[in-house]
Amino acid sequence: MLVYFRLLSESFRFAMNALRNNKLRTLLSLLGVTIGIFSIIAVLAAVDSLDKKITKDLSSLDKNTIYLMKMSFGPSEIPQWKREQFPNVKYDEYLYLKGAMTNTDQMGYQIFTKSESLKYGSNTVTSVNVVPVSHEFIDIQGLEFDEGRFYTESEANSAAPVVVIGNEIAKSLFEDSEPIGKKIRMYGQRFTVIGVLKKQGSGMFGNDDSSAFIPVNFVRQQFGDNNKGLVNVIIFKPEKGVDMDAYKAEISQKLRAFRGVKSGEIDNFFINVFSGFTDFIDGIISQMNVVGWIISGFSLLVGGFGIANIMFVSVKERTNLIGIQKSLGAKNRFILFQFLFEAIILSVIGGIIGLLLVWIIAMILTKALDFEFVLGMGNILLGTGLAAIIGLISGILPAISAAKLDPVEAIRTGM
Structure with missing residues (x-):
C-alpha cells in the first residue's frame, strides 16, 4: 500500500x-x-x-388542479386553425358546472388580462399583473396575507371596487404608510385596498408581489364576456382521492351537454391537469x-x-x-x-x-x-x-x- x-x-x-x-x-x-x-x-x-x-x-399548488379553457398547456393533435375557433369558457358555464359537478372541493373563475398601472397620489406602479378572479381563488391558490383580507362572495358577485395587492406594490404606492382602506386608481376608477399579501419573491409562473387581485365580475362588466383579448378559465380543485380520469370525463360530458356539442364531434375546450403541465x-x-x-x-x-x-x-x-x-x-x-x-x-x-x-x-x-x-x-x-x-x-x-x-x-x- x-x-x-x-x-x-x-x-x-x-x-x-x-x-x-x-x-x-x-x-x-x-x-x-x-x-x-x-x-x-x-x-x-x-x-x-x-x-x-x-x-x-409549485409547492403551494395541488397537482390535481384542473384548468378548463380554450387553450392547451402542452402540444395538441388538434390543428391550430381549429383551436383558434374554440370559444372562451363563460361565466354562466362556471355557474352551471359549480352546481352540477360532484367530488369538487373548490371551483373558481379567472380571466387572464393585460397589465395595468396603479396610482395613489403622486405614486404610480406600471406593468401590474392584474388578476381578476372569483372569491374562491384564495382557497385554491392558498394566498397568505401580511395584513387585511380577501374579498367576500358578496363583494365578488356585486363587482365591488376592492383590490388585494402584492407586497411590492404596497411599498411602491404607500411607502411606510398604512395601505388598508386607502383608495387607488385603476381602470379609471377608485379601488379600496382591503388586503396586502405576504412577500413571496418572483416565481416561474408569475409574481404575486407585483400582482393585484380584483373581483372577476368587475372585468366582466368593463369588457364583456366575449372580448377576444381576454382568456377565461374555470379552475377545479377536486376532492382528495378522486379518480382523475373519471372526474375529467364528468367535466367533458357536462360541458359538452351544456354547449350542445354533438356526438362524434371533438371537444371545443381543453381540460388541463396541472400535473400534466409539470410533466x-x-x-x-x-x-x-x-x-x-x-x-x-x-x-x-x-x-x-x-x-x-x-x-x-x-x-x-x-x-x-x-x-x-x-x-x-x-x-x-x-x-x-x-x-x-x-x-x-x-x-x-x-x-x-x-x-x-x-x-x-x-x-x-x-x-x-x-x-x-x-x-x-x-x-x-x-x-x-x-x-x-x-x-x-x-x-x-x-x-x-x-x-x-x-x-x-x-x-x-x-x-
Missing part, C-alpha cells in the same frame, strides 16, 4: 512539473477538459437550479440535460485527445528515466500506474478549473439576477469523477507504451 502512495505522490510531482515547465502546452492541452467539464456542469447546475425553483413555486416541464428539463451532454461531449472528446497528447510527449521526454527505473527493478505495472495517475491528476486539475469557473459565474449571476444558481455537491462530484475518467481513458495508451519500453533501449534512446 505504501508503494502505491509513493507512486501517487511521484505522479502528482510529475504532473506539477509538467504544469510548471511547460505551462502553455499543458494549459492548452487541459483547455478541452476544462471547457467540457464547465459546459456539462454549467448546464446541469442551471437545470437543477431551474428545477428547484419550479418545485418551490411537460420535466420533459423539457430532461431534453435540456441531454442536449447539454451531447454538446459538452465534443469538448470532453477534444480534452481527452489533449491529455493523451501531453502524456505521449511526457513518455518521450522521460524515456531515459523509465529505462533507469526498469533497470533498478521497477515492474511494468509500476510504470503503468505512474503515467495513469499522472494523466488522471492532470485531467482532474482541468476539471477543477472548470468547476471553479462554474462556481464563480453562478455567484455572479445569483447576485445580478433574482434567481438562485446552485452548484450542488452532486454536480461537483460528478464533474470531478468525469475528469478522472477522461484522464484514465486518455492515459491508457501512453501508459501502456511506457510500460512496454525495453530498459536498455530506453536508456540508449535517452542518451
Whole structure:
C-alpha cells in the first residue's frame, strides 16, 4: 500500500512539473477538459437550479388542479386553425358546472388580462399583473396575507371596487404608510385596498408581489364576456382521492351537454391537469440535460485527445528515466500506474478549473439576477469523477507504451 502512495505522490510531482515547465502546452492541452467539464456542469447546475425553483413555486399548488379553457398547456393533435375557433369558457358555464359537478372541493373563475398601472397620489406602479378572479381563488391558490383580507362572495358577485395587492406594490404606492382602506386608481376608477399579501419573491409562473387581485365580475362588466383579448378559465380543485380520469370525463360530458356539442364531434375546450403541465416541464428539463451532454461531449472528446497528447510527449521526454527505473527493478505495472495517475491528476486539475469557473459565474449571476444558481455537491462530484475518467481513458495508451519500453533501449534512446 505504501508503494502505491509513493507512486501517487511521484505522479502528482510529475504532473506539477509538467504544469510548471511547460505551462502553455499543458494549459492548452487541459483547455478541452476544462471547457467540457464547465459546459456539462454549467448546464446541469442551471437545470437543477431551474428545477428547484419550479418545485418551490409549485409547492403551494395541488397537482390535481384542473384548468378548463380554450387553450392547451402542452402540444395538441388538434390543428391550430381549429383551436383558434374554440370559444372562451363563460361565466354562466362556471355557474352551471359549480352546481352540477360532484367530488369538487373548490371551483373558481379567472380571466387572464393585460397589465395595468396603479396610482395613489403622486405614486404610480406600471406593468401590474392584474388578476381578476372569483372569491374562491384564495382557497385554491392558498394566498397568505401580511395584513387585511380577501374579498367576500358578496363583494365578488356585486363587482365591488376592492383590490388585494402584492407586497411590492404596497411599498411602491404607500411607502411606510398604512395601505388598508386607502383608495387607488385603476381602470379609471377608485379601488379600496382591503388586503396586502405576504412577500413571496418572483416565481416561474408569475409574481404575486407585483400582482393585484380584483373581483372577476368587475372585468366582466368593463369588457364583456366575449372580448377576444381576454382568456377565461374555470379552475377545479377536486376532492382528495378522486379518480382523475373519471372526474375529467364528468367535466367533458357536462360541458359538452351544456354547449350542445354533438356526438362524434371533438371537444371545443381543453381540460388541463396541472400535473400534466409539470410533466411537460420535466420533459423539457430532461431534453435540456441531454442536449447539454451531447454538446459538452465534443469538448470532453477534444480534452481527452489533449491529455493523451501531453502524456505521449511526457513518455518521450522521460524515456531515459523509465529505462533507469526498469533497470533498478521497477515492474511494468509500476510504470503503468505512474503515467495513469499522472494523466488522471492532470485531467482532474482541468476539471477543477472548470468547476471553479462554474462556481464563480453562478455567484455572479445569483447576485445580478433574482434567481438562485446552485452548484450542488452532486454536480461537483460528478464533474470531478468525469475528469478522472477522461484522464484514465486518455492515459491508457501512453501508459501502456511506457510500460512496454525495453530498459536498455530506453536508456540508449535517452542518451
